[in-house]
Amino acid sequence: MSLTTSSTPQGFSAFITNLGIRDTTDDFVVIKSAVPCVADGVFTQSLFAGPSVTISRDNLKDSQAQAIVVISKNANVANGAVGIADAQEVLQLVAAETGIAAHDIVIASTGVIGRRYPIEKIRAGLSGFGKKLTAVDFDAAARGIMTTDTVPKLATRQIGNVNLVGIAKGVGMIEPNMATLLTFFFTDAAIEANSLRSIFRSTIDKTFNCLSVDTDTSTSDSAVILANGLAGEVPLEDFANALQEVAHELVLKIAKDAEGATKIIEVTVDSAINYAQAKKVAKAIVNSPLVKTAIYGADPNWGRVAMAIGKCETEQEINSEKVVIRFDNVRVYPDTLSPENLEQLRQIMSQDKVHIHVSLNIGEAAATVWGCDLSEGYIEINGKYST
């Protein structure tokens, strides 16, 4: 079955507005399904996870949900008992307006940590919205969940009659651990809960969990999928492929829009003893500030990749004499580079997407991870974000 990028899934409606939480851009998004959905979610492992995460985790235990609420520009994290009460009040307000039980609503929140919601503004803004729900403009929804993002992130696929849409936000504090920032998938596929869960988790693991912008794990990471069944069944493998494609597309969009990023870095490590080893080495490279700045400056200082491999402590020891390092098709280690090679390397490091390929030559496992370079822009944005 061929995959095409296409229209929106049946049966979803939305209310997207500005509540004035931080500025005048949209900061509140509700997307509801006409019928109950099979649903799954994975969330941050942060010990400081906020009430949005803990409540949503509970609400998804029965693999059922019918609406998603997102408040952006304020994470409602580290606010103690008042933060929990605020989150519950938002759910009750949405439940009252939509007629959906509060335990069938997923809530997510993103923005500054340690600041209370302007709850009066939220009460005022949500009053009567239940009558204003319209067909979902997913582009507007993707915009409504942004914080310092500069572009909305949206990806779609069609599998037969079934439609799949994914949206995501995230530009910093990105080293997802079991989930990512905020990403939501909507489909009208009919799919059984266990199949959805297994496909969704494996997809997130190989896509969002392989992305790192700055090694900082957000307190609010949430990835949720809703499948309302209105378009009927499709082969599971086709659905899984489409989901993988949509997630991969969103990951690249996040890496590209990462705070201050000018280039995407893709690192593949192969012939490792196991997947954990391959991923650990790949992450060490993609997260190294010295590798990131060298790529930003297109400085052919490939020795920093050797340095990053060298600092990895893995259970099965890496033998530096067996390691081969390539940038695209240029082998830089253990060879001696000619001046022509160095110039070639500089060219590769000037591309929008820089691919580093490391072979450990001690096993069969491989992993690919994504990240971005580190520029003055990251400092500029993060030295001044909260104020």
Next chain:
Amino acid sequence: MSLTTSSTPQGFSAFITNLGIRDTTDDFVVIKSAVPCVADGVFTQSLFAGPSVTISRDNLKDSQAQAIVVISKNANVANGAVGIADAQEVLQLVAAETGIAAHDIVIASTGVIGRRYPIEKIRAGLSGFGKKLTAVDFDAAARGIMTTDTVPKLATRQIGNVNLVGIAKGVGMIEPNMATLLTFFFTDAAIEANSLRSIFRSTIDKTFNCLSVDTDTSTSDSAVILANGLAGEVPLEDFANALQEVAHELVLKIAKDAEGATKIIEVTVDSAINYAQAKKVAKAIVNSPLVKTAIYGADPNWGRVAMAIGKCETEQEINSEKVVIRFDNVRVYPDTLSPENLEQLRQIMSQDKVHIHVSLNIGEAAATVWGCDLSEGYIEINGKYST
């Protein structure tokens, strides 16, 4: 016994010169003792450790050495068999000139990775230097081992008749693991090898191994101490205290001169279950790019400290409800901050040294670590270093 900062230890002489390895600044330092020294060294755990590290580790196995050679501006790492042969040739040249056996010489090398020494220049530059050794100018020695350092790092203490000098270099690729960049200590104390080893390793563990600039572990980290005994014995506790003070002073000098740094960050985590937990949490905070940029911008975004604690996976789980976070004497969590508190916080974050204090309130252990903020300067320096 009182500690004073003072003169140089007896019995050491030096040759410091420019061999033209990268530019016209000094790049070659030999310091030799008139008599054999009790010696110890700790080195990088990097899997890509170069021949300087592997040879020096071997040469110090008998706890004896009589000279240290440092080549700066080229790390001689990831150069394969030719790199090993080059390092051995340097040792042979120094042995021939000084009359010290090659296995009693420690070698260290720092600079770009993956580029061969200009061995002809080294041969020419070392010819006849044995006749040019003079009293050690430790300030010049500290300059001679610099790469992108902007100031030499030197600290001294006198313990009775005994003199102790430490020098260090390092501004980036700093997350020492069992050792640090390059740091050398010289003393005329008479001290038994086992005592020296135990005091030296415990000192390095609590000072250099608690320093992180950018989470990147160098392939060349080396910390070495030579004690030639010419000034006789002093109480071990006094010697240990002096060594601790000298090492701590060097660590602060490195943090202050770190690439692009404008402020030192000191993080203390106390009431943890054990030292490992305290250190892990403290390192997560001091290494967080978002905490570092907030401090650079003096942005009172303390929630990022909560985020950094939240991402720590430790064996004994941290309870976010028991955590207390302070900047100097201002408690920021779990309290609600007044506008006055926020202004106070902004003042604290504008100081040259910012102290973050976290209490986990689940045990008795504590750790203090040091780092620095992250500015455009780091990007500027590291986007352009090798070329």
